[in-house]
Amino acid sequence: xxxxxxxxxxxxxxxxxxxxxxxxxxxxxxxxxxxxxxxxxxxxxxxxxxxxxxxxxxxxxxxxxxxxxxxxxxxxxxxxxxxxxxxxxxxxxxxxxxxxxxxxxxxxxxxxxxxxxxxxxxxxxxxxxxxxxxxxxxxxxxxxxxxxxxxxxxxxxxxxxxxxxxxxxxxxxxxxxxxxxxxxxxxxxxxxxxxxxxxxxxxxxxxxxxxxxxxxxxxxxxxxxxxxxxxxxxxxxxxxxxxxxxxxxxxxxxxxxxxxxxxxxxxxxxxxxxxxxxxxxxxx
Numbered sequence: 426x427x428x429x430x431x432x433x434x435x436x437x438x439x440x441x442x443x444x445x446x447x448x449x450x451x452x453x454x455x456x457x458x459x460x461x462x463x464x465x466x467x468x469x470x471x472x473x474x475x476x477x478x479x480x481x482x483x484x485x486x487x488x489x490x491x492x493x494x495x496x497x498x499x500x501x502x503x504x505x506x507x508x509x510x511x512x513x514x515x516x517x518x519x520x521x522x523x524x525x526x527x528x529x530x531x532x533x534x535x536x537x538x539x540x541x542x543x544x545x546x547x548x549x550x551x552x553x554x555x556x557x558x559x560x561x562x563x564x565x566x567x568x569x570x571x572x573x574x575x576x577x578x579x580x581x582x583x584x585x586x587x588x589x590x591x592x593x594x595x596x597x598x599x600x601x602x603x604x605x606x607x608x609x610x611x612x613x614x615x616x617x618x619x620x621x622x623x624x625x626x627x628x629x630x631x632x633x634x635x636x637x638x639x640x641x642x643x644x645x646x647x648x649x650x651x652x653x654x655x656x657x658x659x660x661x662x663x664x665x666x667x668x669x670x671x672x673x674x675x676x677x678x679x680x681x682x683x684x685x686x687x688x689x690x691x692x693x694x695x696x697x698x699x700x701x702x703x704x705x706x707x708x709x
Contacts, residue, residue, distance in 0.1 A: 442485055442525050449518060452477045453597045456514060457590060460507040469504035474514070474539075481518050485525035495521070498532050505543035506550025508593040513542050515600020523604070558588060564632060568639055640671035645707055 456477035463472035475496050482495035505513060516538055524530040562585045570577025646657040662669045678696075681687050687695075703709040 442522070444481065444484065444518070444522050448480055448484055449515075449598070449601055451480050452514070452518065453511070453594060455480070456507070456511065456597075457593060468500065468502050470507075471500050471503045474503045475499040477514065478518070478521070481521055485521055498535065501536060501539070503539055503543060505547040506554065508554055508589050509550030509596055510543060510546040511593040512596040512600035513539060513546060515597045515602070516604055517600075519601050519604040553592075554589065558592075559585065560632070562588065571639065636671055636675045637668045640668075640675060642670045642674050642709075644670065644709060 456473065459476055460470060460473050462476070464470065465472075478499045479496065482492050482499075486492050486495055499517075517535060520530050520535050520538065524535075563581055566577040566581035566585075568577065569580065644658050644662070648655055648657075658670075666672075674696075678692055681692055682689065700709060
């Protein structure tokens with residue numbers, strides 16, 4: 426009797442449909458290159474989500490009707506950060522695999538994971554990508570490139586995409602390994618918030634160093650006090666703190682951007698006009 430039960434268990438295990446890494450990676454690469462294909466205001470990334478799920482659905486569901494239903498299930502509205510948000514895709518792939526092997530996972534449960542977590546993942550991902558990683562890498566690239574170093578443009582054109590792809594790949598695989606609990610695990614204990622905070626501190630440190638080395642702003646104002654010549658730049662500003670004026674200009678531009686009353690183009694044009702007029706009258 427015990428032998429029969431054991432044999433049945435082995436047979437059920439053999440019948441289990443199991444995705445391999447090749448399937449998951451194929452789905453990942455489809456998302457990586459086509460996450461914004463067919464991007465529209467009705468479903469946003471819904472079409473791309475269904476596309477990357479196509480090889481998964483094809484392997485998990487042999488019946489044609491089930492394949493059609495599976496693809497239609499993922500054509501709903503979806504929009505998130507394409508890199509950090511990849512953890513959702515991994516979790517959904519895991520849920521589809523469990524469903525194909527008999528687990529009672531409804532369409533509503535799968536869509537609930539997608540719609541419930543695409544917002545938080547978008548917020549975290551955009552803060553990490555657009556707020557820290559991209560500005561930091563671009564700033565470093567400009568710093569190297571301004572000295573004629575070829576590493577600067579290569580860092581931006583090749584290094585930045587590789588960094589973002591590695592983030593997306595790790596999130597994708599982590600989502601698959603943890604299943605629907607992946608999102609909770611990422612958010613548990615505030616780890617992601619701590620990571621973003623640490624990355625933000627690192628970014629500010631690097632940007633501060635770049636301000637001191639890359640932003641050049643000096644005044645040419647000099648006058649006599651009695652018989653003593655007084656240079657405003659070297660004897661006042663540099664005496665207080667070297668690089669004080671570049672720092673003041675940077676913080677001023679940042680303050681204007683924070684107020685959102687001026688666009689970045691308007692601010693740049695304003696700096697050009699101020700620099701031109703100041704140079705003509707001998708202030709700079």
